[in-house]
Amino acid sequence: MKYEILLLGKTKLSFISEGVNDYSKRLQHYSQVELRTLKAKKIQGSDEQIREKEGEILLANISSSTFPVVLDAQGKQFSSTEFSTIIDHWEGTGIRHVTFIIGGPLGLAEKVLxxxxxxxxxxxxxxxxxxxxxxxxxxxxxxxxIKCGEKYHK
Known part of the structure; x- marks a missing residue:
């Protein structure tokens, strides 16, 4: 399984960057991970106009062969065990490339959702x-x- 994570702009706080790097390295043991930082130049306009422009940037970077998963406050919530089951299901049904899409501070455009x-x-x-x-x-x-029955998750 390959995970691709689309990010708008660089991570600003060093302690978060360190954590992102740490978990990216840990995850490499199980799967390929690619963090793609997309440049979102200073966009002027209303919140909706900014979301739309950011949405265009995100959509232009989603491969047609991937399984796109969007992170949004209105999305479905899962326990960690349920999320593990979903990943297992993806693998069992032949999904090999999942792209996680994280919007900017103003959220995501409807077309991305x-x-x-x-x-x-x-x-x-x-x-x-x-x-x-x-x-x-x-x-x-x-x-x-969790899938591998390892101790970390407990």
Missing amino acids: QRAELVISLSKMTFTHDMVRLFLLEQLYRAHT
């Missing part, structure tokens, strides 16, 4: 889009340790 095969939420709480990067990687790592 419509492109998704699955929309998930990590929590009912609100997190910065930088923190979501770290939390997603940690949950992917946790899901794989």
